[in-house]
Amino acid sequence: MKALHIIKIGGKVIDSDTDLKRFLGQLASLSSPFILIHGGGQMATRLAEQMGIPQQLVEGRRITDESTLKVATMVYAGLINKQLVASLQAQGVDAIGLSGADMNCVSATLRQKGGIDYGFAGDLNPGSVNGQKFQALLEQGFIPVVCAITHDGKGQLLNTNADTLASSIASAMSPYYSVQLNYFFEKQGVLRDAGDERSIIPVLGKEEYLHLKNTGSIHSGMIPKLDNAFRAMQDGVSRVIIADAQALPHIIQNTTHHGTELSC
Amino acid sequence: MKALHIIKIGGKVIDSDTDLKRFLGQLASLSSPFILIHGGGQMATRLAEQMGIPQQLVEGRRITDESTLKVATMVYAGLINKQLVASLQAQGVDAIGLSGADMNCVSATLRQKGGIDYGFAGDLNPGSVNGQKFQALLEQGFIPVVCAITHDGKGQLLNTNADTLASSIASAMSPYYSVQLNYFFEKQGVLRDAGDERSIIPVLGKEEYLHLKNTGSIHSGMIPKLDNAFRAMQDGVSRVIIADAQALPHIIQNTTHHGTELSC
Numbered sequence: 001m002k003a004l005h006i007i008k009i010g011g012k013v014i015d016s017d018t019d020l021k022r023f024l025g026q027l028a029s030l031s032s033p034f035i036l037i038h039g040g041g042q043m044a045t046r047l048a049e050q051m052g053i054p055q056q057l058v059e060g061r062r063i064t065d066e067s068t069l070k071v072a073t074m075v076y077a078g079l080i081n082k083q084l085v086a087s088l089q090a091q092g093v094d095a096i097g098l099s100g101a102d103m104n105c106v107s108a109t110l111r112q113k114g115g116i117d118y119g120f121a122g123d124l125n126p127g128s129v130n131g132q133k134f135q136a137l138l139e140q141g142f143i144p145v146v147c148a149i150t151h152d153g154k155g156q157l158l159n160t161n162a163d164t165l166a167s168s169i170a171s172a173m174s175p176y177y178s179v180q181l182n183y184f185f186e187k188q189g190v191l192r193d194a195g196d197e198r199s200i201i202p203v204l205g206k207e208e209y210l211h212l213k214n215t216g217s218i219h220s221g222m223i224p225k226l227d228n229a230f231r232a233m234q235d236g237v238s239r240v241i242i243a244d245a246q247a248l249p250h251i252i253q254n255t256t257h258h259g260t261e262l263s264c
Numbered sequence: 265m266k267a268l269h270i271i272k273i274g275g276k277v278i279d280s281d282t283d284l285k286r287f288l289g290q291l292a293s294l295s296s297p298f299i300l301i302h303g304g305g306q307m308a309t310r311l312a313e314q315m316g317i318p319q320q321l322v323e324g325r326r327i328t329d330e331s332t333l334k335v336a337t338m339v340y341a342g343l344i345n346k347q348l349v350a351s352l353q354a355q356g357v358d359a360i361g362l363s364g365a366d367m368n369c370v371s372a373t374l375r376q377k378g379g380i381d382y383g384f385a386g387d388l389n390p391g392s393v394n395g396q397k398f399q400a401l402l403e404q405g406f407i408p409v410v411c412a413i414t415h416d417g418k419g420q421l422l423n424t425n426a427d428t429l430a431s432s433i434a435s436a437m438s439p440y441y442s443v444q445l446n447y448f449f450e451k452q453g454v455l456r457d458a459g460d461e462r463s464i465i466p467v468l469g470k471e472e473y474l475h476l477k478n479t480g481s482i483h484s485g486m487i488p489k490l491d492n493a494f495r496a497m498q499d500g501v502s503r504v505i506i507a508d509a510q511a512l513p514h515i516i517q518n519t520t521h522h523g524t525e526l527s528c
Binding site for chain 2: 047050051052070073074075076077078079081082083085086087089090094095096097098099101102103104136140142149151153154155156157
């Protein structure tokens with residue numbers, strides 16, 4: 001099977017023009033096709049502040065009221081998505097920006113209201129990602145750039161977790177490609193001790209992960225990222241790597257070891 | 265040749281939820297494929313005000329400084345585009361939202377700085393619209409929803425006039441389809457007397473247009489719309505109709521006469 005990289009970027013990579021330019025330049029030199037998935041929470045928070053819309057986050061997840069959904073749609077599907085697409089086009093990559101509503105490529109369901117009302121938050125289910133639509137684009141030479149705005153199929157846009165979106169897309173593409181899922185973020189990998197940047201775990205197995213989760217060494221935003229990533233491996237994704245954006249060339253060329261690689 | 269409708273909506277249609285829902289419902293029942301092109305200037309102006317970014321318009325054209333370009337990208341490519349796509353998807357139309365950067369489907373050049381510096385404004389040239397990319401999407405059953413944000417191919421997004429974009433797309437599609445270009449706006453057609461809503465010109469020829477332009481009866485925003493529309497007819501577009509959004513069902517079904525039809 002052909003190789004496909006699923007590449008999730010977020011936070012600091014997007015925020016720094018210099019880092020982003022370098023990162024996209026390196027991506028452009030990739031010989032295999034890829035799907036780029038992005039967040040952009042910090043930029044959305046700043047815009048909301050500028051517009052006087054108070055933001056509320058519970059356990060790293062944004063409460064998406066109507067105004068916040070508008071802000072998220074503007075920042076993710078508009079500003080960040082189109083800047084990424086234009087930058088990739090300038091590097092000769094025939095990128096196409098997508099929300100889940102476009103081509104109905106990712107549909108979601110409104111998150112059930114439990115103790116917390118997350119508002120217009122969308123959860124992904126098996127079957128949410130239309131792998132065939134992405135495959136058709138890739139086969140025609142297009143590179144999808146996907147933001148974490150989805151829809152419910154009834155006309156409602158929904159704010160979705162970008163890490164979860166990345167692992168769901170990776171799973172959905174695994175019948176067609178040998179998929180490597182890469183999470184790029186501000187840390188050098190999964191840390192055994194969140195306070196010690198040198199405590200990177202080079203290879204993280206499921207059992208060790210569950211142990212570190214139970215003892216509280218791995219916590220908050222890292223938990224959904226890893227839960228979903230392990231599930232993606234069960235679904236047929238070949239490799240999952242979590243690293244900082246600087247490590248991209250090494251990971252792509254598969255030279256020296258960087259970041260954390262998951263093992264089943 | 266197969267029929268293709270190019271449909272430009274702007275201003276008031278987008279601003280009213282009820283009008284927009286009805287309009288999109290009627291569009292969804294259209295038997296031939298179409299490309300929807302939208303503006304959204306009023307919403308962009310409101311967002312800019314909310315963010316404290318002063319807006320300047322010269323002869324109906326927005327001066328696009330860096331902050332204004334961000335606002336335009338957020339509102340056109342983000343909020344409006346994705347809401348239109350999600351609404352069409354809910355009606356069973358397999359819509360895909362596009363800026364000019366996506367698939368490099370529309371490239372533009374930075375407007376020359378003459379007496380007025382329009383900032384990041386993009387002008388379209390022959391060859392700006394990649395008709396083959398749109399054709400490929402249409403042949404696969406997708407309905408493009410295009411916002412007036414384009415790019416220069418070097419990584420810079422540009423703010424483009426949506427009326428001009430519509431006529432350029434119509435021209436570029438005319439080798440492949442029998443193209444009808446429809447401008448829907450707040451008035452019932454081109455008026456002989458701007459102050460009299462009943463003075464609609466049912467059929468407007470080039471000579472009469474030039475006369476009305478010279479005498480000042482037709483002025484401001486209507487001039488670039490009509491200049492471009494007449495050029496589109498020269499380029500092979502079959503029909504151009506300018507009408508209010510309420511007239512959509514009649515125009516689509518080609519029953520009674522509504523609005524203004526151009527004649528060469």
